[in-house]
Amino acid sequence: xxxxxxxxxxxGQGILSIATIIGWAALKEGIHLKQAEVxxxxxxGGDVQSNLRLSTEPIASDLIAHGSCDLIxxxxxxxxxxxxxxxxxxxxxxxxxxxxxxxxxxxxxxNVNQELKKLGNVIMIDxxxxxxxxxxxxxxxxxxxxxxxxxxxxxxxxxxxxxxxxVFASKGEAIVETNIAAFKAGYEFAQKNK
Amino acid sequence: MKTKHLLLGDEALALGALHAGLSGVWAYPGTPxxxxxxxxxxxxxxxxGNVHCLWSANEKTAMEEALGMSYAGKRALVCxxxxxxxxCADAFVNSAVTGANGGLVVVACDDPSxxxxxxxxxxRFYADFAMMPCFEPASQQxxxxxxxxxxxxxxxxxxxxxxxxxxxxxxxxxxxxxxxxRQQNDIHFPKNPRQWVTLPVNARVRNDQLVKDxxxxxxxxxxxxxxxxxxxxxxxxxIITCGIAYNYxxxxxxxxxxxxxLKLTQYPLPKKLVRKMAAECKSIMVIEEGQPLVEKIxxxxxxxxxxxxxxxxxxxxxxxxxxxDCVRAALGMAPLETHAAAQNxxxxxxxxxxxxxxxxxxxxLNNVLKNYETARVFADIGCYTxxxxxxxxxxQTCVEMGASLTMAIGASKSGVHPSVAVxxxxxxxxxxxTGLLDAVNKNANMTLCISDNLTTGMTGGQDSxxxxxxxxxxxxVGVDPAHVRVIVPLPKNYPDMERVIDEEINYNGVSVxxxxxxxxxxxxxxxxxxxxxxx
Numbered sequence: 001x002x003x004x005x006x007x008x009x010x011x012g013q014g015i016l017s018i019a020t021i022i023g024w025a026a027l028k029e030g031i032h033l034k035q036a037e038v039x040x041x042x043x044x045g046g047d048v049q050s051n052l053r054l055s056t057e058p059i060a061s062d063l064i065a066h067g068s069c070d071l072i073x074x075x076x077x078x079x080x081x082x083x084x085x086x087x088x089x090x091x092x093x094x095x096x097x098x099x100x101x102x103x104x105x106x107x108x109x110x111n112v113n114q115e116l117k118k119l120g121n122v123i124m125i126d127x128x129x130x131x132x133x134x135x136x137x138x139x140x141x142x143x144x145x146x147x148x149x150x151x152x153x154x155x156x157x158x159x160x161x162x163x164x165x166x167v168f169a170s171k172g173e174a175i176v177e178t179n180i181a182a183f184k185a186g187y188e189f190a191q192k193n194k
Numbered sequence: 195m196k197t198k199h200l201l202l203g204d205e206a207l208a209l210g211a212l213h214a215g216l217s218g219v220w221a222y223p224g225t226p227x228x229x230x231x232x233x234x235x236x237x238x239x240x241x242x243g244n245v246h247c248l249w250s251a252n253e254k255t256a257m258e259e260a261l262g263m264s265y266a267g268k269r270a271l272v273c274x275x276x277x278x279x280x281x282c283a284d285a286f287v288n289s290a291v292t293g294a295n296g297g298l299v300v301v302a303c304d305d306p307s308x309x310x311x312x313x314x315x316x317x318r319f320y321a322d323f324a325m326m327p328c329f330e331p332a333s334q335q336x337x338x339x340x341x342x343x344x345x346x347x348x349x350x351x352x353x354x355x356x357x358x359x360x361x362x363x364x365x366x367x368x369x370x371x372x373x374x375x376r377q378q379n380d381i382h383f384p385k386n387p388r389q390w391v392t393l394p395v396n397a398r399v400r401n402d403q404l405v406k407d408x409x410x411x412x413x414x415x416x417x418x419x420x421x422x423x424x425x426x427x428x429x430x431x432x433i434i435t436c437g438i439a440y441n442y443x444x445x446x447x448x449x450x451x452x453x454x455x456l457k458l459t460q461y462p463l464p465k466k467l468v469r470k471m472a473a474e475c476k477s478i479m480v481i482e483e484g485q486p487l488v489e490k491i492x493x494x495x496x497x498x499x500x501x502x503x504x505x506x507x508x509x510x511x512x513x514x515x516x517x518x519d520c521v522r523a524a525l526g527m528a529p530l531e532t533h534a535a536a537q538n539x540x541x542x543x544x545x546x547x548x549x550x551x552x553x554x555x556x557x558x559l560n561n562v563l564k565n566y567e568t569a570r571v572f573a574d575i576g577c578y579t580x581x582x583x584x585x586x587x588x589x590q591t592c593v594e595m596g597a598s599l600t601m602a603i604g605a606s607k608s609g610v611h612p613s614v615a616v617x618x619x620x621x622x623x624x625x626x627x628t629g630l631l632d633a634v635n636k637n638a639n640m641t642l643c644i645s646d647n648l649t650t651g652m653t654g655g656q657d658s659x660x661x662x663x664x665x666x667x668x669x670x671v672g673v674d675p676a677h678v679r680v681i682v683p684l685p686k687n688y689p690d691m692e693r694v695i696d697e698e699i700n701y702n703g704v705s706v707x708x709x710x711x712x713x714x715x716x717x718x719x720x721x722x723x724x725x726x727x728x729x
Contacts, residue, residue, distance in 0.1 A: 067530030
């Protein structure tokens with residue numbers, strides 16, 4: 001069994017901490033993992049993505065082939081669209097609905113949303129709003145991870161929660177709790193809206 | 195005891211070097227190599243073992259410092275991005291002449307597709323003409339394992355070893371199983387002291403030895419077991435993969451490749467194994483990340499009877515990073531079913547951060563220069579290179595580290611006025627100071643602007659070699675102190691900044707304007723650290 005994931009967003013939004021938690025859980029469970037990241041010039045407010053591959057078998061390529069991505073997890077709606085060529089026809093898209101507009105020619109939001117909905121297996125979630133609702137405004141990326149957990153077959157939600165507890169442990173109990181609350185809120189939303 | 199870690203290729207290599215008994219890492223930051231040195235800087239093994247890990251001024255000083263450590267019998271690692279190889283080329287090529295004493299491993303991280311670079315050069319060519327062995331891991335585990343073998347190989351054969359990574363290996367994580375840590379070497383001096391003095395009388399002897407050694411290195415590449423010949427039942431084609439290209443091949447054959455495969459991870463090219471493939475297979479496909487080095491060697495001057503496919507005949511793209519898709523197409527397989535490309539996407543290029551001092555500096559510079567139709571601005575390598583994009587369009591050239599002010603000298607001597615150079619603080623100490631000496635000696639009519647953010651910004655905020663001493667450096671080189679001016683790039687200071695820039699442009703001689711304000715990324719980090727310290 002395998003799941004190929006593209007994590008994407010805009011430089012600075014925090015896609016790598018999502019990857020860190022999935023990575024922690026995969027290492028703990030003995031699941032094979034490869035994760036290609038983007039560092040350097042493109043991090044400066046440009047589009048960023050990370051190819052994250054999970055498998056029960058050894059993994060060859062660090063990069064995901066066109067048509068074999070199972071899950072796009074995006075912190076930005078237009079960025080989710082950028083990678084649909086990689087998505088297999090049954091693949092899922094879990095995306096934040098709030099656009100990050102730092103370019104003058106950002107497309108019409110209505111068109112972006114329509115195109116996303118056309119993909120079929122899509123969960124659209126306003127992660128910032130939900131993070132605020134559960135008093136975890138700085139943990140929007142964990143809301144997104146929680147939503148993704150509803151279709152992330154390779155890892156169980158409790159394994160990801162253990163990852164959150166461990167990865168954020170050094171930042172103190174309170175930070176761990178707000179991140180867990182955010183994750184759970186995202187998970188619940190996705191279960192209701194799948 | 196073996197333990198498992200989730201590591202970037204860069205980190206796997208760094209940990210492998212520490213476990214191999216490293217005494218020092220020598221480097222200048224450069225994507226995608228930076229994380230090797232940063233990993234060592236944060237490591238307890240390095241702290242406990244007093245492993246040297248401070249940044250060097252540039253790749254040439256790093257390479258030479260490492261060579262000094264190797265001379266003293268200890269194991270040294272040099273790390274750089276591919277274009278850093280150009281900066282250290284003199285030291286690198288001649289380190290094959292001196293040879294190594296303590297293990298000396300040079301890591302070059304190539305950047306095919308130019309994710310964060312100005313060219314696609316392939317560092318394996320350097321090893322080829324310096325007559326040095328080159329190792330190229332195909333996985334993070336190999337990066338860990340191979341660096342120890344590289345140190346051993348270097349010590350056994352008294353030769354530096356080049357290790358080549360590419361972006362995708364450097365910046366991709368996987369689970370790596372690690373082994374025991376061994377001791378550092380004690381000080382001991384070379385058994386062959388003559389070759390460390392490269393007078394022609396010694397260097398000729400050494401050169402004759404090197405051409406013999408390279409044959410032995412090639413034999414090792416056939417027999418050491420790092421290069422693997424994996425037979426397949428279909429001999430209509432044989433496939434040679436270099437480094438991580440192997441992974442893209444196997445991605446397309448999850449149940450095993452039907453063709454014989456030569457998986458290369460060690461050079462010089464093992465000609466015996468290649469000849470075996472040529473004898474057994476009707477054609478050969480070469481899949482290599484970077485430029486077609488192996489393919490060119492195979493083709494030679496005259497075509498062989500064996501058909502050769504690769505980047506040169508269009509089977510694979512001539513440029514750019516490999517991926518599972520282009521390898522799949524080269525193998526003649528149909529693409530997988532997928533979604534059509536989305537309509538509602540536009541490019542989102544990187545940009546200078548909001549609030550960055552470079553922005554304010556460029557705004558002021560542009561305001562002044564709009565009054566001078568003949569002005570030309572020569573810029574350099576760093577975050578501030580993004581000032582070429584909208585809305586600034588602030589300069590006309592950017593070539594390589596340090597070229598801003600030397601090109602401004604050349605232009606000023608051609609009669610271009612105003613001739614303005616823009617360079618960052620770290621790039622200035624990397625490769626700009628000698629150029630400034632030229633400017634002073636030639637009394638060039640030019641203005642050098644050092645946009646000083648007190649860090650090496652683009653690579654993530656490493657220490658900058660000249661922080662706090664830029665004025666003294668300019669005085670020491672001979673710039674008139676009256677024409678070394680400091681401005682603070684903030685919107686409220688635009689009138690002041692513009693007045694200073696205008697005055698110095700109108701000074702007939704070398705003037706330096708230092709626009710100094712801390713990088714907002716490192717400033718945020720420092721503020722956070724101060725707040726935590728107070729708690």
